[in-house]
Amino acid sequence: xxxxxxxxxxxxxxxxxxxxxxxxxxxxxxxxxxxxxxxxxxxxxxxxxxxxxxxxxxxxxxxxxxxxxxxxxxxxxxxxxxxxxxxxxxxxxxxxxxxxxxxxxxxxxxxxxxxxxxxxxxxxxxxxxxxxxxxxxxxxxxxxxxxxxxxxxxxxxxxxxxxxxxxxxxxxxxxxxxxxxxxxxxxxxxxxxxxxxxxxxxxxxxxxxxxxxxxxxxxxxxxxxxxxxxxxxxxxxxxxxxxxxxxxxxxxxxxxxxxxxxxxxxxxxxxxxxxxxxxx
Amino acid sequence: xxxxxxxxxxxxxxxxxxxxxxxxxxxxxxxxxxxxxxxxxxxxxxxxxxxxxxxxxxxxxxxxxxxxxxxxxxxxxxxxxxxxxxxxxxxxxxxxxxxxxxxxxxxxxxxxxxxxxxxxxxxxxxxxxxxxx
Numbered sequence: 001x002x003x004x005x006x007x008x009x010x011x012x013x014x015x016x017x018x019x020x021x022x023x024x025x026x027x028x029x030x031x032x033x034x035x036x037x038x039x040x041x042x043x044x045x046x047x048x049x050x051x052x053x054x055x056x057x058x059x060x061x062x063x064x065x066x067x068x069x070x071x072x073x074x075x076x077x078x079x080x081x082x083x084x085x086x087x088x089x090x091x092x093x094x095x096x097x098x099x100x101x102x103x104x105x106x107x108x109x110x111x112x113x114x115x116x117x118x119x120x121x122x123x124x125x126x127x128x129x130x131x132x133x134x135x136x137x138x139x140x141x142x143x144x145x146x147x148x149x150x151x152x153x154x155x156x157x158x159x160x161x162x163x164x165x166x167x168x169x170x171x172x173x174x175x176x177x178x179x180x181x182x183x184x185x186x187x188x189x190x191x192x193x194x195x196x197x198x199x200x201x202x203x204x205x206x207x208x209x210x211x212x213x214x215x216x217x218x219x220x221x222x223x224x225x226x227x228x229x230x231x232x233x234x235x236x237x238x239x240x241x242x243x244x245x246x247x248x249x250x251x252x253x254x255x256x257x258x259x260x261x262x263x264x265x266x267x268x269x270x271x272x273x274x275x276x277x278x279x280x
Numbered sequence: 281x282x283x284x285x286x287x288x289x290x291x292x293x294x295x296x297x298x299x300x301x302x303x304x305x306x307x308x309x310x311x312x313x314x315x316x317x318x319x320x321x322x323x324x325x326x327x328x329x330x331x332x333x334x335x336x337x338x339x340x341x342x343x344x345x346x347x348x349x350x351x352x353x354x355x356x357x358x359x360x361x362x363x364x365x366x367x368x369x370x371x372x373x374x375x376x377x378x379x380x381x382x383x384x385x386x387x388x389x390x391x392x393x394x395x396x397x398x399x400x401x402x403x404x405x406x407x408x409x410x411x412x413x
Contacts, residue, residue: 153362198384201382
């Protein structure tokens with residue numbers, strides 16, 4: 001049977017991708033950011049996950065114009081890195097797992113989550129930057145990826161509680177999958193940042209650190225955060241943090257925190273990263 | 281009537297912030313269609329050759345076209361735009377996301393970059409128009 005063995009969260013700032021691709025990771029402005037991900041790369045070499053269920057948001061690259069899915073799951077064999085206006089990132093093709101994705105889609109809809117199924121889409125920095133951070137520069141990604149895109153752009157996004165419940169349903173669906181797979185679930189985006197208007201540049205380290213503190217074993221408080229509170233306290237784009245709660249919901253009641261990193265800034269954004277393991 | 285945790289009017293109480301919703305998404309549909317067209321290198325080339333002529337292929341309002349031509353991101357957001365679409369334009373221009381975002385704050389790129397290096401814009405005083413906190 002398949003098992004979720006770890007949950008990983010990370011910001012997915014596009015400028016991190018640009019710095020990575022242009023070989024600027026050792027420059028003074030970027031070194032502290034990339035140093036924060038050395039631990040996880042070593043962790044991944046030991047863990048050797050088979051599949052990652054990767055919760056991210058599409059930044060108006062494959063959706064959001066003609067269709068605005070609240071939750072969309074990628075069912076294709078492969079997903080190409082998107083051209084976001086300056087050419088596609090020079091990173092490997094992202095290989096999917098259509099059989100597991102099909103199983104998840106089936107189980108989740110039966111469990112009352114009205115998923116949108118994506119049979120073709122490109123994936124943008126929201127998905128590929130976390131892959132670069134967790135695995136470094138590679139010829140091919142060492143995992144299959146099931147993209148799970150969440151609308152965090154157009155109000156109303158799903159609620160924190162709804163994201164949590166989706167995570168719980170994902171855990172059940174993975175558990176009922178017969179193949180013995182080592183599965184990780186990732187929540188990406190955040191932490192506090194605002195990319196629009198006169199309040200742009202907002203960073204709220206108190207909110208971010210409280211969120212990180214509560215993510216292990218005080219999750220009841222996080223599930224009650226309203227959309228309004230996210231927008232107000234963590235900035236108009238900080239609401240991406242709801243995707244961390246899908247990841248956390250899939251890990252069960254108790255977890256052990258294995259690693260944590262927080263840094264301000266990367267471009268416009270507070271960078272947060274955490275690695276959690278379900279307590280046995 | 282169903283109860284709600286808060287009135288949606290509250291969303292207008294966040295200083296310097298425009299919450300992107302279904303109505304705005306529709307208002308900016310053709311503007312956003314233009315932005316997404318810039319995900320293709322050949323289209324970027326066409327746009328660079330004659331911006332006005334390229335914009336005229338889209339059913340955008342004249343105000344939206346003018347705001348694109350002057351790279352007025354605050355105005356583009358006022359006219360329904362959302363930053364994730366709009367960065368396709370600033371990326372086409374070779375701007376960093378920080379330059380595009382900073383352009384909406386009334387600060388110079390250097391001032392904005394310095395603010396971010398120093399920890400960003402503080403939340404204190406930026407939570408609520410009504411609460412002045």
